[in-house]
Amino acid sequence: MKKFALIVAGGTGSRMGEEIPKQFLLLAGKPVLMRTIEVFVAFDPETEIYVVLPENQIKKWEELCQEYSFNLNHRISGGGDKRFYSVKNGLDSITGEGIVFIHDGVRPLVSKETLERCFNTAQKEGNAIPVVPITESLRKKGGEKSMAVNRSDFVLVQTPQTFVLSEIKRAYQQAYSRLFTDDASVFEAFGKNIYTVEGNRENIKITYPDDLLTATIFWDKLPG
Amino acid sequence: MKKFALIVAGGTGSRMGEEIPKQFLLLAGKPVLMRTIEVFVAFDPETEIYVVLPENQIKKWEELCQEYSFNLNHRISGGGDKRFYSVKNGLDSITGEGIVFIHDGVRPLVSKETLERCFNTAQKEGNAIPVVPITESLRKKGGEKSMAVNRSDFVLVQTPQTFVLSEIKRAYQQAYSRLFTDDASVFEAFGKNIYTVEGNRENIKITYPDDLLTATIFWDKLPG
Numbered sequence: 001m002k003k004f005a006l007i008v009a010g011g012t013g014s015r016m017g018e019e020i021p022k023q024f025l026l027l028a029g030k031p032v033l034m035r036t037i038e039v040f041v042a043f044d045p046e047t048e049i050y051v052v053l054p055e056n057q058i059k060k061w062e063e064l065c066q067e068y069s070f071n072l073n074h075r076i077s078g079g080g081d082k083r084f085y086s087v088k089n090g091l092d093s094i095t096g097e098g099i100v101f102i103h104d105g106v107r108p109l110v111s112k113e114t115l116e117r118c119f120n121t122a123q124k125e126g127n128a129i130p131v132v133p134i135t136e137s138l139r140k141k142g143g144e145k146s147m148a149v150n151r152s153d154f155v156l157v158q159t160p161q162t163f164v165l166s167e168i169k170r171a172y173q174q175a176y177s178r179l180f181t182d183d184a185s186v187f188e189a190f191g192k193n194i195y196t197v198e199g200n201r202e203n204i205k206i207t208y209p210d211d212l213l214t215a216t217i218f219w220d221k222l223p224g
Numbered sequence: 225m226k227k228f229a230l231i232v233a234g235g236t237g238s239r240m241g242e243e244i245p246k247q248f249l250l251l252a253g254k255p256v257l258m259r260t261i262e263v264f265v266a267f268d269p270e271t272e273i274y275v276v277l278p279e280n281q282i283k284k285w286e287e288l289c290q291e292y293s294f295n296l297n298h299r300i301s302g303g304g305d306k307r308f309y310s311v312k313n314g315l316d317s318i319t320g321e322g323i324v325f326i327h328d329g330v331r332p333l334v335s336k337e338t339l340e341r342c343f344n345t346a347q348k349e350g351n352a353i354p355v356v357p358i359t360e361s362l363r364k365k366g367g368e369k370s371m372a373v374n375r376s377d378f379v380l381v382q383t384p385q386t387f388v389l390s391e392i393k394r395a396y397q398q399a400y401s402r403l404f405t406d407d408a409s410v411f412e413a414f415g416k417n418i419y420t421v422e423g424n425r426e427n428i429k430i431t432y433p434d435d436l437l438t439a440t441i442f443w444d445k446l447p448g
Contacts, residue, residue: 131363131370135431137381137406139355139420146355146418148409149378155370157361182361185372194370196363201432207359208425210441217437 001123002098003047004165005040006090009033009105010054010079021057022206023105024064028219032206033061034070035108035219040101041072043115049074051105052090084180088172091165099123100168101160102183106206109218110160110199117197118162127192128162129184130199131155157182158199167192225347226322227271228389229264230314233257233329234278234303245281246430247329248288252443256430257285258294259332259443264325265296267339273298275329276314308404312396315389323347324392325384326407330430333442334384334423341421342386351416352386353408354423355379381406382423391416 009023023033033051040047053061055078064070077093079086087102094100099122103110114130121128138151161183163171168183171190180186184194202218204211233247247257257275264271277285279302288294301317303310311326318324323346327334338354345352362375385407387395392407395414404410408418426442428435 129363134380136429137408139353139379139381139408139418141377141379141420146379146420148403148405148412148418150403150405153365154373154378155363155365156358157363179372179374181372181374184361184363188372194363194372196365196370202434205360210426210438210445213441214434214438217434217441221434 002096003044003119004050004094004096004098004100005047005160006050006052006087006094006100006102007033007036007040007105008052008079008083008086008090008102010052010083010086011106012054021054022212023053024057024060025206025212027108027212027215030068031064032108032215033105034064034068036103036105037072037074039108039110040103040115043112048094050090050094051076052079052086054079082176084172084176084186087183091169091172094165096165098165099162100165101162102168103160104205107159107203108206109202109204109215110158111203114158114198114200114203115160118160121195121197122162122164125195126164126167127184127187128195128197130158130160130203131196132158132199132201155196157184158203158205163187226320227268227343228274228318228320228322228324229261229271229384230274230276230311230318230324230326231257231260231264231329232276232303232307232310232314232326234276234307234310235330236278245278246436247277248281248284249430249436251332251436251439254292255288256332256439257329258288258292260327260329261296261298263332263334264327264339267336272318274314274318275300276303276310278303306400308396308400308410311407315393315396318389320389322389323386324389325386326392327384328429331383331427332430333426333428333439334382335427338382338422338424338427339384342384345419345421346386346388349419350388350391351408351411352419352421354382354384354427355420356382356423356425379420381408382427382429387411
């Protein structure tokens with residue numbers, strides 16, 4: 001079945017405390033977003049790559065592609081002011097049918113095995129999201145009080161959240177709700193059961209400056 | 225008010241995939257557990273330090289203290305087969321009254337500011353636990369299905385979990401329950417409200433081999 005990757009890079013750089021959006025920071029000498037695209041192409045060179053970027057970063061991205069002689073084929077669309085609209089825009093730009101990986105542009109460390117698990121389960125069940133266990137204690141907030149919860153009842157969700165393309169497109173026809181924290185929650189609100197698969201612990205979201213250092217360590221340890 | 229630190233080092237090394245228990249791995253050239261002790265002494269040299277170690281590691285620890293000429297004063301007690309019993313044993317070995325920091329031996333990166341917040345709030349309210357926000361999406365498991373939950377309703381719990389000594393001692397007189405995932409949950413089951421304070425993101429628990437590399441990065445960036 002045909003594979004699509006919708007790579008969403010919405011970062012403005014504000015949380016990193018830097019001018020440069022995090023997707024353009026360098027990982028092993030190349031912008032993170034290029035590293036992320038490369039992972040999907042390495043997994044299957046036939047994968048169609050779609051990238052969503054904030055409108056005001058598209059020119060910069062094209063300059064970077066020239067500067068780094070980055071020639072992997074991909075189509076760009078502009079992001080909305082919320083992740084929901086960015087994904088919706090991106091999905092609208094895809095034609096055909098198959099399995100779509102919706103992936104954070106700042107997660108260049110997703111493993112081949114995670115991609116395989118996502119693809120296989122999405123083919124079979126219609127969707128798959130990669131999750132990892134929580135290693136710290138968890139507590140639920142509630143005003144002044146807070147309450148211990150059992151961390152083994154919860155998992156942390158990664159990307160690529162993976163779906164049959166036509167179905168996730170339909171799910172994204174729903175009106176936006178602030179309960180939509182990720183693609184799985186959109187799909188769930190559309191009446192679907194979510195299937196989880198094992199992610200990989202290295203598949204971190206580069207959010208804070210230190211994450212880039214952690215990512216570099218993981219990167220250096222990659223096989224090959 | 226007098227300060228006590230009860231530093232619990234229960235790791236057997238199995239999760240690290242190594243023979244060496246994680247508290248004995250080297251961080252910047254010195255066993256992690258020594259780094260952890262040093263943080264509390266640097267915060268207040270008058271702090272009384274208590275260390276809980278598995279019985280079969282005490283000899284090794286004493287050898288390491290010789291090898292590294294580690295001469296910060298601390299008392300050692302043997303751990304139980306569950307963290308609950310290790311903490312209970314440790315608390316039983318402390319006499320006097322004051323504020324006790326119950327801290328993971330494998331969290332050498334707790335900041336002075338976190339310790340200050342814990343101490344100040346525990347003095348005022350009777351307890352304090354440091355927490356940090358969750359940056360990944362969260363999902364609740366439930367058999368075949370799983371369910372999106374709002375990550376902003378939850379926090380990740382760190383240590384030192386900090387209490388008025390006599391009160392946490394009394395809480396630990398309760399019979400063990402498997403719902404006791406940390407000291408705060410023991411205190412809560414004793415009928416107390418838990419007060420959260422801001423932790424520091426670098427204050428990771430060294431659980432996996434890569435965590436030691438991450439810890440090294442954070443360590444190198446410490447002020448001073």
